[in-house]
Amino acid sequence: MAKVEGDRVGATDDTSGTSGTSGVGDPSGTSGVGGPSGSGGTSAASDQGAVEPRASEQRANGSGSGAPGGSAGRRTAQGRASVRATRQGDAVSSALAATNAFTSAQDLHARLRLSGQSVGLTTVYRHLQVLAERGEVDVLRRDDGETVYRRCTTEAHHHHLVCRHCGHTVEIAGPEIEAWTSSVASAEGFTEVVHTVEIYGTCAECTAAGPTETL
Numbered sequence: 001m002a003k004v005e006g007d008r009v010g011a012t013d014d015t016s017g018t019s020g021t022s023g024v025g026d027p028s029g030t031s032g033v034g035g036p037s038g039s040g041g042t043s044a045a046s047d048q049g050a051v052e053p054r055a056s057e058q059r060a061n062g063s064g065s066g067a068p069g070g071s072a073g074r075r076t077a078q079g080r081a082s083v084r085a086t087r088q089g090d091a092v093s094s095a096l097a098a099t100n101a102f103t104s105a106q107d108l109h110a111r112l113r114l115s116g117q118s119v120g121l122t123t124v125y126r127h128l129q130v131l132a133e134r135g136e137v138d139v140l141r142r143d144d145g146e147t148v149y150r151r152c153t154t155e156a157h158h159h160h161l162v163c164r165h166c167g168h169t170v171e172i173a174g175p176e177i178e179a180w181t182s183s184v185a186s187a188e189g190f191t192e193v194v195h196t197v198e199i200y201g202t203c204a205e206c207t208a209a210g211p212t213e214t215l
Contacts (some may be wrong), residue, residue, distance in 0.1 A: 024179060044123030068157045091125040093151070094124075102140050102148035102160075159196075163203035165212045 065109070095108050095115075102134045106130055109121045129150050137149045152158070152171055159177065161170040177197055185193040206212055 001104060025139070043103050070072060087125045088117075088119045088123050090190045091119055092124055096128075096131075096137065100140075100150075101169055102142075102150045102162060103167070104142075104146050104148050108149075161201065163206055164200045165202055165206040168203045168205070181183075 001074070002089065020153070091112055092108060095117075096103065097110050107124045108128075109119065109124045112119045112124070128137065131151075132139050132149065135155075137151050140148050140150075140160070140181050142148055148167070150160075150169060154171060156173075157178075158171045159174045161172055174197065175196075181193060185191070
């Protein structure tokens with residue numbers, strides 16, 4: 001009887017001995033799979049924690065594949081805007097080059113709309129201003145105050161003979177005007193002289209067509 005009780009006591013002691021450290025369900029086991037504080041549980045929690053900061057960092061930086069505000073998304077939007085601006089600018093330049101007359105921004109805008117081009121009036125004004133600043137177009141102001149633009153065929157200094165009815169324009173060199181300007185300025189002691197001389201009249205076609213409205 002004593003031996004049986006000893007065996008039972010020994011069996012009881014074994015459950016709390018060192019062999020229990022490798023038990024699967026032991027909450028304090030160092031290698032238990034299900035132990036919340038075991039090395040296996042600690043490794044799983046550490047791995048999960050290592051993944052989550054990277055995911056949150058992607059969301060914060062907007063670099064995730066689904067982030068609409070990510071750098072890739074911004075580059076794509078900027079690329080589309082650049083292509084659109086270039087296409088609209090080319091349309092304005094083409095419309096201006098297609099006419100020989102000095103043309104206002106509103107007239108160009110109307111022509112673009114008739115041709116099916118989707119270009120806003122503000123965009124037309126802005127692009128014409130850029131061309132003028134680059135010296136790629138000549139700029140005049142009509143009697144009614146409207147600014148008109150023309151892409152000239154020569155980059156050398158020149159003047160214009162402009163029809164006041166249809167806007168037809170002829171580029172003229174006018175060397176006599178240059179000589180007269182320099183002579184007058186020199187006589188009065190002026191230096192660094194610049195000038196703008198435009199000649200207005202009625203072209204042969206408008207003269208043959210009879211009286212028309214003046215631009």
